[in-house]
Amino acid sequence: MDYPQILAPVLQFLHCPTPAAWVEEARKPERLPLLLTDHMVCELKAAQTAMLLVRKYIADKQGAEALLAWLHPYEAFTFREGPEPDFAALHKQIGKSIMPQTDDPWGQALIDSMVLLIKEELHHFWQVREMMVARGIPYVKITASRYAKGMLKEVRTHEPLTLIDKLICGAYIEARSCERFAALAPHLDADLQKFYLSLLRSEARHYQDYLALAQRVAKEDITSRVKFFGEVEAALINTPDEEFRFHSGVPV
Numbered sequence: 001m002d003y004p005q006i007l008a009p010v011l012q013f014l015h016c017p018t019p020a021a022w023v024e025e026a027r028k029p030e031r032l033p034l035l036l037t038d039h040m041v042c043e044l045k046a047a048q049t050a051m052l053l054v055r056k057y058i059a060d061k062q063g064a065e066a067l068l069a070w071l072h073p074y075e076a077f078t079f080r081e082g083p084e085p086d087f088a089a090l091h092k093q094i095g096k097s098i099m100p101q102t103d104d105p106w107g108q109a110l111i112d113s114m115v116l117l118i119k120e121e122l123h124h125f126w127q128v129r130e131m132m133v134a135r136g137i138p139y140v141k142i143t144a145s146r147y148a149k150g151m152l153k154e155v156r157t158h159e160p161l162t163l164i165d166k167l168i169c170g171a172y173i174e175a176r177s178c179e180r181f182a183a184l185a186p187h188l189d190a191d192l193q194k195f196y197l198s199l200l201r202s203e204a205r206h207y208q209d210y211l212a213l214a215q216r217v218a219k220e221d222i223t224s225r226v227k228f229f230g231e232v233e234a235a236l237i238n239t240p241d242e243e244f245r246f247h248s249g250v251p252v
Helices: 003-013 020-026 029-057 061-079 087-093 105-134 147-152 161-187 190-198 200-217 223-238
Strands: none
Touching: 003 161, 003 200, 020 029, 020 161, 029 061, 029 105, 029 161, 061 105, 087 105, 105 190, 105 200, 147 161, 147 223, 161 190, 161 200, 161 223, 190 200
């Protein structure tokens, strides 16, 4: 895999690289349980974000219920202390659900991109969980970082501007994930390094999908809005952060 070629547009899109201080903290062995736990939860939240976009803007009732059922076992385990399901068996069932239908070309593009994204994020969730189990790391609930919330509070409150901003935020979250996987990979054991590098291609595509959807729904060029959220995202990454998480800022 040509990692520099995959990463080049991501690094160009982001307004700053991950600070060296975050990498130094992240590479400490004692940070691995927290990082893997937060990474796993972030994969589920990415799937939830994609699902909510489809449900809010496109889905018929039957399709919306299918999406909810799809995520339910993952959410029950992660957020409600439910039993750990057989994630491998669950993954084999993905795609058999009834997917939302629409005659709207933009809506179909949203469904196609987001359903693929949900499939991939849930697969990554299961892969991270496998890595945790292999290392004897129990799942323990943790608080969310300020990162996504910090960007979403800048989202405009009337449509279609709300949708456009949410899609741009999604692009930055996916791009930062991609950049962090690459920054962290050299400091991990061989299995984790291979896994993190394997995620780069899908994460890089996800950010581009979000951007393309945002531009497609907008009636005017979104360059200035993309730049605005790039500055918001960079500030969250470059400023001191009390909590250490996968998308946190400079460790205090």
